[in-house]
Amino acid sequence: MRAAWAIAVQTLRSAWRSKLVLSPALVLLFITVFLPFTLKGDGTPDGLVRLTIGYTLGMVRFVLALTAIWTGCSAVSGDLAERPLYLVLTKPVRPLSVWMGKWMGLSILLTVLLAGCAILAPVMLIQSLDRHGITAEERRTLNEEVLVSRTGLKPLPDTSLSTEARTIYTAKKRAGEVPENLSEKEALHELYNALEIQANRVDAGEQRTWHFQVPPALRRVPFYQLCYAVMAPGFDALSTEGRWDALDAQGQVLETRPVTQSRGITLTLRLPARICSPEGGIVLRYTNTDTQKNTILFPPQSVPELLVRSGTFYGNYLRMVLVLLIQLLFWTAIGVTAGCFFSQPVAVVFTGWLILLTGIGAYLQSLSMEYGVFTGNPEHALWNWIVGPLYWLLHQLVRPLESEPVMDMLLSGEQIGWLVVLRELGIRLALYSGLLALFGAVTLKRREIGLPVKSS
Amino acid sequence: MDFEPIIEAVELTKTFRDFWRRPRVRAVRGITFSVRPGEVFGLLGPNGSGKSTTLKMILGLLHPGSGELRVLGESPDQVPMRERLGFLPEESYLYPYLTCEETLEFFGKLFPMNAATRRERVEQLLEMIGLQHARKRPVGELSKGMARRIALAQALINDPDLIILDEPTSGLDPLGCRQVKDLISALAQRGKTILLSSHLLADVEDVCDRIAILYNGSLRAMGPIHELLEDKTRYQLTLPELPPEAMKQLLARLREALGTEPEVERPKINLERFFLEVVRQAQNNREEYSGAQNAGVVAPYLQQKPTTPDHADGDRATP
Numbered sequence: 223m224r225a226a227w228a229i230a231v232q233t234l235r236s237a238w239r240s241k242l243v244l245s246p247a248l249v250l251l252f253i254t255v256f257l258p259f260t261l262k263g264d265g266t267p268d269g270l271v272r273l274t275i276g277y278t279l280g281m282v283r284f285v286l287a288l289t290a291i292w293t294g295c296s297a298v299s300g301d302l303a304e305r306p307l308y309l310v311l312t313k314p315v316r317p318l319s320v321w322m323g324k325w326m327g328l329s330i331l332l333t334v335l336l337a338g339c340a341i342l343a344p345v346m347l348i349q350s351l352d353r354h355g356i357t358a359e360e361r362r363t364l365n366e367e368v369l370v371s372r373t374g375l376k377p378l379p380d381t382s383l384s385t386e387a388r389t390i391y392t393a394k395k396r397a398g399e400v401p402e403n404l405s406e407k408e409a410l411h412e413l414y415n416a417l418e419i420q421a422n423r424v425d426a427g428e429q430r431t432w433h434f435q436v437p438p439a440l441r442r443v444p445f446y447q448l449c450y451a452v453m454a455p456g457f458d459a460l461s462t463e464g465r466w467d468a469l470d471a472q473g474q475v476l477e478t479r480p481v482t483q484s485r486g487i488t489l490t491l492r493l494p495a496r497i498c499s500p501e502g503g504i505v506l507r508y509t510n511t512d513t514q515k516n517t518i519l520f521p522p523q524s525v526p527e528l529l530v531r532s533g534t535f536y537g538n539y540l541r542m543v544l545v546l547l548i549q550l551l552f553w554t555a556i557g558v559t560a561g562c563f564f565s566q567p568v569a570v571v572f573t574g575w576l577i578l579l580t581g582i583g584a585y586l587q588s589l590s591m592e593y594g595v596f597t598g599n600p601e602h603a604l605w606n607w608i609v610g611p612l613y614w615l616l617h618q619l620v621r622p623l624e625s626e627p628v629m630d631m632l633l634s635g636e637q638i639g640w641l642v643v644l645r646e647l648g649i650r651l652a653l654y655s656g657l658l659a660l661f662g663a664v665t666l667k668r669r670e671i672g673l674p675v676k677s678s
Numbered sequence: 679m680d681f682e683p684i685i686e687a688v689e690l691t692k693t694f695r696d697f698w699r700r701p702r703v704r705a706v707r708g709i710t711f712s713v714r715p716g717e718v719f720g721l722l723g724p725n726g727s728g729k730s731t732t733l734k735m736i737l738g739l740l741h742p743g744s745g746e747l748r749v750l751g752e753s754p755d756q757v758p759m760r761e762r763l764g765f766l767p768e769e770s771y772l773y774p775y776l777t778c779e780e781t782l783e784f785f786g787k788l789f790p791m792n793a794a795t796r797r798e799r800v801e802q803l804l805e806m807i808g809l810q811h812a813r814k815r816p817v818g819e820l821s822k823g824m825a826r827r828i829a830l831a832q833a834l835i836n837d838p839d840l841i842i843l844d845e846p847t848s849g850l851d852p853l854g855c856r857q858v859k860d861l862i863s864a865l866a867q868r869g870k871t872i873l874l875s876s877h878l879l880a881d882v883e884d885v886c887d888r889i890a891i892l893y894n895g896s897l898r899a900m901g902p903i904h905e906l907l908e909d910k911t912r913y914q915l916t917l918p919e920l921p922p923e924a925m926k927q928l929l930a931r932l933r934e935a936l937g938t939e940p941e942v943e944r945p946k947i948n949l950e951r952f953f954l955e956v957v958r959q960a961q962n963n964r965e966e967y968s969g970a971q972n973a974g975v976v977a978p979y980l981q982q983k984p985t986t987p988d989h990a991d992g993d994r995a996t997p
């Protein structure tokens with residue numbers, strides 16, 4: 223650790239004096255300080271906030287990602303090319319210490335840069351809001367819908383649909399209509415989804431009811447927010463009318479809200495705390511009262527959700543910044559390791575591809591499914607044999623790296639739990655970066671550092 | 679007395695291969711040699727003879743193709759062994775953005791020593807190489823000779839038992855060369871083992887006890903330097919200034935005894951000595967100078983070790 227720390231300090235000093243810090247720092251300063259002045263938003267305060275935070279942090283993330291990749295790749299490969307490492311490795315220094323030292327030095331650098339931006343961004347946001355002169359009412363809405371940390375409660379599964387799915391499955395099984403390669407669990411899941419889509423269709427004059435269960439920790443809140451979006455068949459149904467009723471256990475209406483909603487637009491309704499029973503149950507019913515007799519559909523991906531205030535915006539913001547930092551440090555680790563294998567330009571390209579690969583886990587899975595890697599489709603037997611194991615391996619490697627879209631969560635006021643941070647910390651930083659460190663150290667140990675330059 | 683060799687190479691080979699593992703260059707071809715404790719051993723040879731490859735294998739920067747290699751009793755890739763080793767590479771290979779002081783501090787931190795000892799050594803080394811006045815200057819801004827001195831100092835920060843010097847006088851002015859050679863001799867007299875690679879024969883002749891000459895990867899000659907250089911077929915006589923009559927008589931006697939005409943010429947001081955005399959005079963006049971200043975005093979901590987037992991072969995060359 224002594225040698226690793228010495229190398230980390232040397233890395234920091236060299237980065238500072240070589241102006242390596244200065245150029246991204248200036249760009250980041252421009253982004254965080256001057257960019258908010260140029261943003262106009264969509265005319266609404268929440269639009270302005272989302273745009274300011276989204277653009278600022280998005281660009282900060284982009285610049286820091288480039289910095290992480292570039293500095294990470296040149297940390298070891300640059301020292302190999304310029305040869306100071308040639309001298310360092312004749313000292314009692316283990317290759318792992320070299321890797322750790324380089325990574326720690328760059329990590330401190332990135333942490334300082336990100337911390338600076340993370341502190342400046344909210345300050346500039348407040349300045350921007352003051353400049354736009356928002357009203358007290360608008361500020362209240364902002365604090366309730368954007369500058370907040372809310373937990374989303376999904377409706378409880380519909381037991382009648384589960385029962386119906388089971389009945390259909392039993393009948394189909396008896397009739398021999400269930401495909402052999404489909405397990406009972408998978409078949410029931412598919413049947414439930416199909417029934418849910420059908421149930422979420424609400425014709426004019428019809429109703430649909432959802433049940434929610436609020437955990438004890440979230441029952442003492444001043445209000446709940448219902449968040450949903452609807453689809454409507456037919457291009458003429460741009461706007462439809464309906465009514466939301468909150469019911470008690472006996473079916474008595476506690477609160478009523480007539481609504482007019484546009485197709486595909488997410489709508490948020492503020493509902494009083496009294497709709498929640500002492501046991502935490504909430505029942506919400508939608509009635510289609512559309513005068514044009516349009517049928518509406520609640521798509522499975524945006525079924526009604528209850529948003530409950532569960533923390534502060536700044537707590538959420540801190541957790542998002544931590545997740546961003548962990549991602550940056552992971553990318554640095556990829557760069558440092560790639561620099562142990564390749565020269566700097568090759569390492570940069572390789573790291574870029576690798577990072578791209580870690581972001582396409584879902585696409586890899588869809589490819590795997592398409593080629594029947596998991597389903598074992600006999601039509602693709604040869605293709606499976608060739609690419610199947612590769613897709614499978616890539617998918618297995620990349621799947622744990624799929625992470626929550628923390629920036630989107632922050633902008634929608636959705637709570638980013640500490641579990642998300644801990645998961646990133648454990649998987650990206652401890653497990654994957656640890657493995658990369660071992661790869662890099664073994665490579666440095668096995669590599670012949672003293673080869674003539676042309677053959678290295 | 680028998681001592682375990684500090685470096686022992688037996689049938690050492692190294693072949694450089696291309697991407698497809700096909701042999702491209704046989705850089706070292708089965709060389710066998712050993713370096714004994716407390717001696718200054720010189721590896722000589724023209725460019726491409728395998729000197730640097732051999733040094734790199736000793737340092738663990740290259741893996742031997744075949745043969746056996748032990749350094750300080752261990753395999754060269756053993757990390758703890760390197761605590762007793764100092765290395766000066768052919769080029770300085772230092773971090774250009776670190777100052778002289780930070781560079782020595784950095785390399786000191788790579789060894790297990792406490793901060794007080796490290797700082798003390800850094801001070802002593804800066805004084806030894808005459809760069810106290812440049813301690814805050816980044817290495818990248820130094821002249822090649824000054825950077826070379828820092829590189830030499832870093833090789834000594836851990837008070838090593840074995841010092842490997844690759845072209846130690848490369849890039850140094852004659853004064854620096856003399857100081858380095860004096861330093862090598864002083865270190866050797868204090869029990870350090872030194873392996874030196876150079877193609878500057880005068881340097882090697884001045885400081886080495888034994889040498890090995892490589893050519894095309896093979897060992898062509900090895901032994902104590904005075905034995906290898908001794909011409910056993912002739913004598914050289916050096917006399918003080920004689921009166922002309924006495925000189926005539928002496929030459930007549932010699933002619934009669936030899937049966938041929940003896941060669942007679944006045945000895946010359948070499949250019950190095952002449953140059954050093956001129957520079958010393960300038961220094962005595964206290965002229966302002968921005969380069970390395972009065973150096974050459976061996977750092978006190980390097981003087982502390984007792985001298986190891988006598989060298990196996992021959993006398994040490996003294997500066």
